[in-house]
Amino acid sequence: MTTTSIDPAPQGVMNVSRRGFLGGLVGAGSFVLGASWPLASARAASVNEAFAPNVFLAIAPSGVVTIIAHRSEMGTGIRTSLPMVVADELGALWERVTIEQAPGDRSFGSQNTDGSRSIRRFYDVMRVAGASARNMLERAAAARWNVAHTECTTRGHEVVHESTNRTLPFGDLVADAIALDPPAAEDLRYRTRSELNYVGKGVPITDGQDIVTGRATFGIDATLPGMKYASIERPPVLGGTVRAYDATATLAVPGVERVIELSSSTAPHAFKPLGGLAVIGTSTWATLRGRQALEVEWDDGANASYSSETYDAALLASAQAGGRVVRDEGDVDAAFADATRTVEANYELPLLSHAPMEPPCALARVTDDLCEVWAPTQNPQTAQDMLAGEFGLSRDQVVVHVTLLGGGFGRKSKADFVVEAARLAREVGAPVKVTWTREDDVRHDYYHAVSALSMKAALNGDDDVTALRMSTAFPSISTTFDPTARHGSDGELGQGFSDVPFAVPNIRVENGEARGHVRIGWLRSVANIYHAFGVSTFVDELAAARGRDPFEHWLSMLGTDRDLALGDFYSNYGEPLERYPYDIKRLRAVGQLAADRAEWGRDLPRGRGLGFAAHRSFLASVAVVAEVDVTQDGQLTIPRIDMAVDCGLAVHPDRVRSQMEGAAVFGAGVALAGEITAKDGRIEQSNFHDYKIPRIYEAPQDVRVHLVESGELPGGVGEPGVPPIAPAICNAVFAATGKRIRRLPLARHDLSWS
Amino acid sequence: MVTLRINGDEMSLDDVDPTTPLLWVLRDHLGLTGTKFGCGMGQCGSCTIHLDGRATRCCVLPIRDIDGMSVTTIEGLSEDDDHPLQEAWVEAGVPQCGYCQVGQLMSAAALLADNDEPSDDDIDRAMSGNLCRCGTYTRIRSAIHAAARAMR
Ligand code: FES
Ligand code: FES
Numbered sequence: 090m091t092t093t094s095i096d097p098a099p100q101g102v103m104n105v106s107r108r109g110f111l112g113g114l115v116g117a118g119s120f121v122l123g124a125s126w127p128l129a130s131a132r133a134a135s136v137n138e139a140f141a142p143n144v145f146l147a148i149a150p151s152g153v154v155t156i157i158a159h160r161s162e163m164g165t166g167i168r169t170s171l172p173m174v175v176a177d178e179l180g181a182l183w184e185r186v187t188i189e190q191a192p193g194d195r196s197f198g199s200q201n202t203d204g205s206r207s208i209r210r211f212y213d214v215m216r217v218a219g220a221s222a223r224n225m226l227e228r229a230a231a232a233r234w235n236v237a238h239t240e241c242t243t244r245g246h247e248v249v250h251e252s253t254n255r256t257l258p259f260g261d262l263v264a265d266a267i268a269l270d271p272p273a274a275e276d277l278r279y280r281t282r283s284e285l286n287y288v289g290k291g292v293p294i295t296d297g298q299d300i301v302t303g304r305a306t307f308g309i310d311a312t313l314p315g316m317k318y319a320s321i322e323r324p325p326v327l328g329g330t331v332r333a334y335d336a337t338a339t340l341a342v343p344g345v346e347r348v349i350e351l352s353s354s355t356a357p358h359a360f361k362p363l364g365g366l367a368v369i370g371t372s373t374w375a376t377l378r379g380r381q382a383l384e385v386e387w388d389d390g391a392n393a394s395y396s397s398e399t400y401d402a403a404l405l406a407s408a409q410a411g412g413r414v415v416r417d418e419g420d421v422d423a424a425f426a427d428a429t430r431t432v433e434a435n436y437e438l439p440l441l442s443h444a445p446m447e448p449p450c451a452l453a454r455v456t457d458d459l460c461e462v463w464a465p466t467q468n469p470q471t472a473q474d475m476l477a478g479e480f481g482l483s484r485d486q487v488v489v490h491v492t493l494l495g496g497g498f499g500r501k502s503k504a505d506f507v508v509e510a511a512r513l514a515r516e517v518g519a520p521v522k523v524t525w526t527r528e529d530d531v532r533h534d535y536y537h538a539v540s541a542l543s544m545k546a547a548l549n550g551d552d553d554v555t556a557l558r559m560s561t562a563f564p565s566i567s568t569t570f571d572p573t574a575r576h577g578s579d580g581e582l583g584q585g586f587s588d589v590p591f592a593v594p595n596i597r598v599e600n601g602e603a604r605g606h607v608r609i610g611w612l613r614s615v616a617n618i619y620h621a622f623g624v625s626t627f628v629d630e631l632a633a634a635r636g637r638d639p640f641e642h643w644l645s646m647l648g649t650d651r652d653l654a655l656g657d658f659y660s661n662y663g664e665p666l667e668r669y670p671y672d673i674k675r676l677r678a679v680g681q682l683a684a685d686r687a688e689w690g691r692d693l694p695r696g697r698g699l700g701f702a703a704h705r706s707f708l709a710s711v712a713v714v715a716e717v718d719v720t721q722d723g724q725l726t727i728p729r730i731d732m733a734v735d736c737g738l739a740v741h742p743d744r745v746r747s748q749m750e751g752a753a754v755f756g757a758g759v760a761l762a763g764e765i766t767a768k769d770g771r772i773e774q775s776n777f778h779d780y781k782i783p784r785i786y787e788a789p790q791d792v793r794v795h796l797v798e799s800g801e802l803p804g805g806v807g808e809p810g811v812p813p814i815a816p817a818i819c820n821a822v823f824a825a826t827g828k829r830i831r832r833l834p835l836a837r838h839d840l841s842w843s
Numbered sequence: 844m845v846t847l848r849i850n851g852d853e854m855s856l857d858d859v860d861p862t863t864p865l866l867w868v869l870r871d872h873l874g875l876t877g878t879k880f881g882c883g884m885g886q887c888g889s890c891t892i893h894l895d896g897r898a899t900r901c902c903v904l905p906i907r908d909i910d911g912m913s914v915t916t917i918e919g920l921s922e923d924d925d926h927p928l929q930e931a932w933v934e935a936g937v938p939q940c941g942y943c944q945v946g947q948l949m950s951a952a953a954l955l956a957d958n959d960e961p962s963d964d965d966i967d968r969a970m971s972g973n974l975c976r977c978g979t980y981t982r983i984r985s986a987i988h989a990a991a992r993a994m995r
Contacts, residue, residue: 166939300944301928302877303945378862447879527882527884750978751978785980
């Protein structure tokens with residue numbers, strides 16, 4: 090097996106022991122190392138990520154190694170996996186490593202934990218950090234022993250001189266290492282795969298014990314002395330304002346202290362708080378009772394015209410009409426004109442809500458020259474910027490403490506809830522904790538976009554597919570930031586649509602217009618959800634129309650093994666295609682692996698069926714075989730899911746597996762019952778009784794994850810498992826019942842058969 | 844005035860509004876934040892505690908209705924963090940974000956107290972009130988089986 094290459098070369102490693110970058114995080118006298126790293130891809134560069142030092146580790150004279158986790162932990166295990174890479178390169182014992190969570194700070198590089206980027210962007214950076222520290226410890230020991238440092242290595246928290254069997258513990262070398270210059274890039278040596286103890290094997294997650302004992306601190310658990318509680322009644326329609334209110338009954342509730350009117354957000358809504366009426370009190374319950382007693386009249390504003398029924402019909406018409414051509418190869422119109430027959434289908438998917446188990450919440454304390462917040466945020470730097478702007482403070486006067494996140498899925502990268510808490514804390518003059526109710530969360534989310542897709546294939550006299558005309562329409566995430574936006578971004582369109590991998594000579598991909606009326610945001614795997622559903626269901630429909638086995642048919646649609654050539658329209662998740670090619674061979678291989686392990690083609694009784702779907706997203710490929718069981722009266726269960734995964738090097742295989750198992754449930758939620766609708770601008774659902782996510786008996790009963798052994802560059806893991814799940818389940822429903830699902834969720838459909 | 848026995852200690856809740864659900868008394872008044880809020884309407888199980896030994900959602904449980912009863916929270920589940928379920932949970936790597944896991948553990952502990960050899964169906968029934976948005980269900984099932992084996 091090869092190891093991933095370190096490329097490009099490290100730059101700017103510096104010994105910052107005396108500069109105190111870590112502030113209070115680690116003890117004085119520690120050996121502290123920072124590494125900066127040039128971005129692999131300027132195309133993907135956010136300002137945050139440019140040439141900034143982005144990892145820190147410290148070794149105390151006691152030998153305790155402190156590693157800073159600078160990305161947010163929301164369940165992927167990243168607070169363990171990245172520090173583990175540092176520890177492994179360093180030669181540290183995991184038991185003697187302490188992990189500290191970084192506050193929001195540019196010094197760490199980008200902390201925006203989304204886009205399945207943490208490993209792919211920081212794996213190399215962590216290796217540089219660990220290898221640089223090791224080099225300096227080796228040199229410190231070599232000087233003591235009067236030997237060449239190249240004869241030394243580290244193992245088990247010690248520097249070792251192999252030929253003489255001498256060892257020196259890390260802690261004893263701290264003072265010497267502080268005085269050394271950092272190594273030049275060409276002097277760094279990285280461990281080979283066989284020398285690594287943790288990478289590719291894994292360690293237990295660092296928060297496991299705290300989680301099972303209830304000691305883990307999530308955002309909702311943060312407290313400060315003298316803290317007030319707040320619950321906010323927000324405008325039911327986006328952009329609505331308070332016309333009048335009566336708080337008399339609210340103020341009579343024991344424990345309620347004040348009602349504060351917050352100005353409503355105006356478009357572009359971006360990450361701004363929505364406004365409304367905040368009830369301040371001495372306990373959560375007082376504020377909740379106070380809210381119930383509140384009488385408010387709202388001016389709903391322009392978005393009150395938004396109702397899903399009419400909007401969704403117009404969206405489908407827009408998808409069918411298409412308009413903006415994103416990709417155009419060959420002559421699609423001529424191929425359709427010459428076609429012997431065509432296959433056509435439309436697909437529709439609803440708005441979805443993230444519904445992390447911990448709703449948005451934040452605690453803030455604000456004085457004239459310091460704003461401190463504690464929040465479960467995926468993006469502490471954006472929160473820091475917004476708060477600095479809000480109060481006219483400099484960045485170092487704003488401290489964003491990142492707690493554990495009780496799930497994120499994209500919701501908690503928006504800072505609206507953090508700013509709410511800070512505004513109220515300043516107004517009240519005491520620390521304030523804002524806790525969203527579940528109803529607040531479901532009604533005021535940054536929703537996953539509703540979508541419609543129109544798919545058409547032309548077939549010639551030999552029944553070859555000669556052309557594909559594919560069109561998608563959805564309110565773009567861009568509408569949240571620019572209300573005049575009408576089209577999807579290249580990023581959204583490149584999520585499983587403009588990059589359709591099929592070897593068809595004539596392909597045209599189009600995008601119809603759509604407006605936004607609620608805040609649209611990114612949800613775990615984003616546009617891949619609807620694009621994978623449309624593409625993977627349609628290719629299954631094509632197989633049926635052509636009388637072919639769905640899996641064999643998919644293989645044949647892929648064509649020859651090649652790196653897919655895609656034009657400028659394709660952003661490849663911010664990575665150059667030369668570095669992360671769209672490799673048909675790897676996609677085919679995961680498909681084959683899933684089919685083999687699931688025993689594709691096995692005999693099943695009526696009402697049972699297998700469905701296949703495969704999808705590349707976030708630079709990883711995942712293929713799924715779903716088995717469903719549909720009773721004659723239409724009750725559906727999912728006895729088994731097989732997932733084959735090629736994410737390149739699996740740095741922490743158990744956490745890759747757990748992400749895939751979770752994705753199977755998340756994707757099943759998309760397929761089964763997930764649906765948000767609006768009427769007169771108001772969201773119709775409010776809590777888990779009407780926005781249903783899978784329960785233990787509804788979720789796939791047996792999820793088998795098959796990892797491709799790979800030494801290729803690491804790809805994404807948190808999101809790529811989701812997109813192929815829903816189409817695989819629905820293709821299985823077709824195999825089991827003959828019923829084709831073109832509109833999600835399944836809860837809308839009668840699946841009974843006879 | 845409401846009196847409760849919480850993790851073995853007698854507690855008089857004199858200045859707490861008696862309509863307050865136990866969840867908020869635990870979290871806001873007693874600082875026992877292991878028990879979580881997820882929905883506030885008995886739908887998600889994040890707030891599961893044991894009330895006189897039975898798994899109960901305490902977000903919809905006003906304390907005036909449970910005067911004199913005995914409450915166990917995650918903080919009182921085991922002496923030394925060594926309930927077989929806690930050990931099985933760590934061993935199997937069940938938690939992802941971890942937010943729902945306290946509620947899951949409390950439901951599972953009540954199940955195993957009654958049934959030391961639960962079937963998959965028994966588990967699905969006992970755990971059906973506990974949502975996990977991260978999707979840890981298959982590991983929850985296998986960890987419950989493992990803990991049951993360890994307890995037998
Ligand atoms: S918070 Fe009590 S069941 Fe959800
Ligand atoms: S582990 Fe995250 S909600 Fe269950």
